[in-house]
Amino acid sequence: MGQIADSSFSAEGAPAHRDASLCAPRPPGSRRTPAECLQAPGRLVLCSNPAAQMRPLPVRSMTYRFFNWCRMTRLCTPGAGCGSPGLPGRESIAVGRWHTRARGECRTAVTEVVGLSLGTGDHCHMHHLLEQTPEQACRTGRLAMDGYFTNRLHDQLRRDVRDFAEREVRPRIAAMEASRSAHRELSRLIARQGWLGATIDRDHGGMAAGHLAKTVIIEELSRVSGAMGAMVQASQLGVAKIIHFGDAAQKRTWLPRIALGHCLPTIAVTEPESGGHVLGMTATAVRDGDDYVLNGRKVYVGNSHVGDLHGVVARTGPGSRGLTAFLVEAGRPGCVLGEQRPSMGLHGFSFGELSFQDCRIPAANRLGQEGDGLAVAYSSSVLYGRANLTAVSLGIHQAILDETTAFCAQRHRYGKPLHDLPSVKLKLGKLQSRLMTARLAAYHAVHLLDQGLPCDAELMNAKLINVESAIDSARNAMEIHAAIGLSTDRPIERYLRDAFHMFAPAGTSDVQLLRLAEVALGADKGQWSERLSGTVRLEPAL
Incomplete structure (x- = not known):
């Protein structure tokens, strides 16, 4: 030897x-x-x-x-x-x-x-x-x-999530598509697997597996169901604010419950009149002794109808330093959940409306200091939101390629498999090329995040590439399927609908391009990945 x-x-x-x-x-x-x-x-x-x-x-x-x-x-x-x-x-x-x-x-x-x-x-x-x-x-x-970014831990995790998704999620897709409403039972079942704790440290009961592991989890769930991938990504977005800005008592109270799947967190920032313009929000939080009193409306709240703990940003004063973040329990008096409205895609996931009507919360529920609300919103969106939505798009993209190649092998034209037609083969090549590029961008960005290195631009670019690529590949796949692709008997039309849902959250493609242009011009305003490197860095296992 x-x-x-x-x-x-x-x-x-x-x-x-x-x-x-x-x-x-x-x-x-x-x-x-x-x-x-x-x-x-x-x-x-x-x-x-x-x-x-x-x-x-x-x-x-x-x-x-x-x-x-x-x-x-x-x-x-x-x-x-x-x-x-x-x-x-x-x-x-x-x-x-x-x-x-x-x-x-x-x-x-x-x-x-x-x-x-x-x-x-x-x-x-x-x-x-x-x-x-x-x-x-x-x-x-x-x-x-096993890969430049992934290792055997990620590969085992991928197999576990994929097996769960095929066994528990896929059989429920038809019911979710028919109801077009949040699937509470399945959301809770997924949460109990412990995957919401991917970026929670072990001291608080989490996996401490990092952002790349989180990406793998969301990707594999989204490969089977974009709705359930979106559910996990929204919950992970809710985790971010506590990890980044929670005090010791808040982390001790909430992170173990989230890691065990006993609590599904959300984040509520967007308002009907201000949209993505965070500084335009009008919801208020007025100090009253040891409490704050919240009033206002929030829309497009991911996991609105299954969430237990809402991270709410409201105005406590004027200007950019006049926003403050709070933890609001779902059952608290004055926190009212709006009716769930059917959406184009992501059936099984909810992103609805919350209204606050003289909702009284203790000052101990405040995240960080008064005036930290803008930082809570932006850091969660940049470091978790973009990475998470990238992962959902990546999983949908993989499903598009898998379904389309299988279809081309099964369907015959002129006595040969459909993929033998040059025009079809060219489109399949485009799908493969886009997916490879998209995965490289996605994994590279979260790998840097796990290392605690500056990567805001990479996260923006990963979201841009993955969302646009998934939508383009869904369109090409529909062209290959032709008329049969319009049938709900095949999942390709669902993938197309789901892919479009990733476009607006955490900034549209135009927003990502504008921010990337600022990077090119040297006009960017600092990096959240650098400011919060200590909280996002993956500690090596010893």
């Missing part, structure tokens, strides 16, 4: 362990015991046959050192067994093999590999290894870092 120099991934000061049994071959079908698998909890144990020299390495150190040193594929050693228990809130260790490829040369070493749990309790996942020979790995180029 080939050797790999210890200097390539040594950990200074780490104690050495010698246990040849962990490197010894196992009988076919046998599995290593939990004690063996968990010999060094929280550490990565490396051993190179035949010397069986093992050095515990911090997971993060190993990951980044390996990634910089060579591309690699994690393989399950035949007969070694690679199962071990997933443990809530800690690393789970499985036995496997690293197949490395450097400078065109295949080299191998037996090692212990680590899978990190996403979430806690019932939301813990074990990350299984791939069964593949070194020769197959060389041919296929499968990598341990």
